[in-house]
Amino acid sequence: MHDIRAIRENPAAFDAALGLRNMPPVSPEILSLDADRRSRITAAEAAQAEQNKASKEAGVAKGRGDDAEFERLRALVSAKKEEVAQMQAEAAALDERLNEMLQGIPNLPIEGVPAGADENDNVEIRRWGEPRSFDFTPREHYEIGSVVPGMDFETAAKLSGSRFVLLKGSVARIHRALGQMMLDLHTEEHGLNETWTPVLVLSRMMEGTGQLPKFGEDSYQTREGWWLIPTSEVTLTNTVHGDLIEQASLPRRMVAHSQCFRSEAGSAGRDTSGMLRQHQFEKVEMVSITDAENGMAEHARMTRCAEAVLERLGLPYRTMLLCGGDMGFGARITHDLEVWLPGQNRYREISSVSYCGDFQARRMNARYRPEAGGKPEFVHTLNGSGLAVGRTLIAVLENGQQADGSVDLPEALHPYLGGKTRLDAEGRLV
Known part of the structure; x- marks a missing residue:
């Protein structure tokens, strides 16, 4: 299994090492999946923060008897809850795809291993x-x-x-x-x-x-x-x-x-x-x-x-x-x-x-x-x-x-x- 952080830090070195195994570059696909996964996680966190904020504001609105504002904020909480669930599900699916890809990539040869086909x-x-x-x-x-x-x-x-x-x-x-x-x-x-x-x-x-x-x-x-x-x-x-x-x-x-x-x-x-x-x-x-x-x-x-x-x-x-x-x-x-x-x-x-x-x-x-x-x-x-x-x-x-x-x-x-x-x-x- 490979460390995704190492691939992020030096994708060229990762692909060069795989080249010793006669494999084509794979870091672009890995990093694209990783970026999509991280963007979903970020979006889920942002939506969660907005959900929490709206929930608190709804409590305040209810306390002061502002029914219209309360209903608007309650609808916003519900929408953000769905958005969080959607982003988390997409992040989990992307994470599974990323792990499957990383599990299918062989180990990296160390320096000194000769290039060759067979x-x-x-x-x-x-x-x-x-x-x-x-x-x-x-x-x-x-x-x-x-x-x-x-x-x-x-x-x-x-x-x-x-x-x-x-x-x-x-x-x-x-x-x-x-x-x-x-x-x-x-x-x-x-x-x-x-x-x-x-x-x-x-x-x-x-x-x-x-x-x-x-x-x-x-x-x-x-x-x-x-x-x-x-x-x-x-x-x-x-x-x-x-x-x-x-x-x-x-x-x-x-x-x-x-x-x-x-x-x-x-x-x-x-x-x-x-x-x-x-x-x-x-x-x-x-x-x-x-x-x-x-x-x-x-x-x-x-x-x-x-x-x-x-x-x-x-x-x-x-x-x-x-x-x-x-x-x-x-x-x-x-x-x-x-x-x-x-x-x-x-x-x-x-x-x-x-x-x-x-x-x-x-x-x-x-x-x-x-x-x-x-x-x-x-x-x-x-x-x-x-x-x-x-x-x-x-x-x-x-x-x-x-x-x-x-x-x-x-x-x-x-x-x-x-x-x-x-x-x-x-x-x-x-």
């Missing part, structure tokens, strides 16, 4: 690890011999339709181990507070983090009105919804491992093979609630937390600074981590780490009381995958695959697999 205009910041050289043609995850018995798409399709998978046996255990390893790393070494959250939320929680009203088609809603979370960013961030907290309690750093649900409404024909893009998946999500001064430092820290998971698993990756046209709706700046997938011979996104400023906090009305005194300020929010568990499973399997169809597993996973180090050619952990 992922082709993103900028590489750094990369870690060297992609492995294979003496055979590497397969995609769902084609690896030892993986095939444990990754059942046919049964999942029978149960639920397309874009679902049934993980079984050793593959399911590796998937579970990855989530556990990520949680342990984030809680024991990165200082994040583990949190278990619901996966069903109220509409106002989805509004708070920006999934509604604009992106409702990307999520699932139950008949009772709850929404299935697309990520636990929704629940973790909304833990401060409507709250006034002390600055001394910031930052609040949380992590959750949860099921996530997305309709993938805009991805028809994309990644239809394998489990790269699913309607139901698991993610270890990081969220930070901080103050206005420390948002960018927290963003760098959260990026490193996500990178550390990939490094612990020995998976080559690159860190990308997203251009304005490729950033998510609520982000001011985003780092994408892209892991190397030898089966596709390319880097693919495995985490997005975004700093949202006070954009979500305004929608949630989440504020903090400054230690130095003064009026409350909106908190600043951040979120990032640490990591997407299914995509990490894909990367582990593809990078560790051997010519005979077996898979060597990262050392970091061995303690979570009872000391087992490999998936043999028959799909057994050994």
Whole structure:
């Protein structure tokens, strides 16, 4: 949500920032709506003052027995009352239109975010690890011999339709181990507070983090009105919804491992093979609630937390600074981590780490009381995958695959697999 006062004060800067997202100027329409709304409010206040004045004068006229003047003033009071109601109704309608428009405008990129239309205009910041050289043609995850018995798409399709998978046996255990390893790393070494959250939320929680009203088609809603979370960013961030907290309690750093649900409404024909893009998946999500001064430092820290998971698993990756046209709706700046997938011979996104400023906090009305005194300020929010568990499973399997169809597993996973180090050619952990 945007601050209308900031748009009034510098509409050119507002439009210029939106230009980084390839959006046309919108401040003229916003300010026109705002001016109409304010004029109705002013007119209502003026009519209210005239109504009050006429009401007092009518009392005086009645007291001195001037019936004609009393009737004239009583008619004026009635007319002004109707005028007040009319102006207030028009102001409320304009206010609703203005809020709807502001809710549909994405966050403003910060200085330094590159202009660009899509992922082709993103900028590489750094990369870690060297992609492995294979003496055979590497397969995609769902084609690896030892993986095939444990990754059942046919049964999942029978149960639920397309874009679902049934993980079984050793593959399911590796998937579970990855989530556990990520949680342990984030809680024991990165200082994040583990949190278990619901996966069903109220509409106002989805509004708070920006999934509604604009992106409702990307999520699932139950008949009772709850929404299935697309990520636990929704629940973790909304833990401060409507709250006034002390600055001394910031930052609040949380992590959750949860099921996530997305309709993938805009991805028809994309990644239809394998489990790269699913309607139901698991993610270890990081969220930070901080103050206005420390948002960018927290963003760098959260990026490193996500990178550390990939490094612990020995998976080559690159860190990308997203251009304005490729950033998510609520982000001011985003780092994408892209892991190397030898089966596709390319880097693919495995985490997005975004700093949202006070954009979500305004929608949630989440504020903090400054230690130095003064009026409350909106908190600043951040979120990032640490990591997407299914995509990490894909990367582990593809990078560790051997010519005979077996898979060597990262050392970091061995303690979570009872000391087992490999998936043999028959799909057994050994």
